[in-house]
């Protein structure tokens with residue numbers, strides 16, 4: 591019984607990844623281009639999301655500031671999910687909806703990128719961060735699922751929407767995690783050419 595469930599998880603996850611590859615290759619490639627251009631111009635990437643997606647933001651920032659697979663200069667990426675004093679002060683004084691938007695207003699500059707993660711596309715604080723980023727003249731890269739929700743409706747032609755074609759949060763997060771590694775690889779390839787395994 592448990593073995594059957596384990597097998598089902600692996601199969602569902604693997605099948606979704608193969609299916610998503612066809613649909614998401616193009617928006618992921620656009621996202622790499624936007625991120626690389628921003629970083630080349632001296633701009634930075636801010637990332638926000640809740641729960642598992644907050645962990646994804648930190649994972650992404652660690653790989654840019656530290657490294658992914660190649661030795662290179664640190665790249666400026668900041669997870670807006672980590673400063674408990676800011677999160678609790680803004681959450682307590684203004685409301686949880688504002689915990690990321692206030693940080694976008696504080697740190698975001700024209701030409702920066704907001705990486706916004708939400709499996710439902712409906713997290714109010716991530717939606718508010720996107721609205722704040724648009725006001726700051728930032729580019730938006732949204733990682734969503736479940737049809738994209740409110741975030742999908744907010745996307746403009748200048749933004750990139752990577753919407754995982756599935757309704758299950760865990761499966762969507764698994765594709766988000768893979769996408770984050772592909773973005774890191776794409777940035778490294780744009781910097782150095784080829785790939786790390788050449």
Ligand SMILES: O=C(CO)[C@@H](O)[C@H](O)[C@H](O)[C@H](O)COP(=O)(O)O
Nearest residue numbers: 640641642643708709710713759760
């Ligand atoms: O990781 C998981 C579930 O797999 C949870 O922590 C999940 O991220 C949280 O419930 C989030 O609050 C969901 O928000 P969102 O993806 O809809 O924006």
Ligand SMILES: [Zn+2]
Nearest residue numbers: 642759760763
């Ligand atoms: Zn999770």
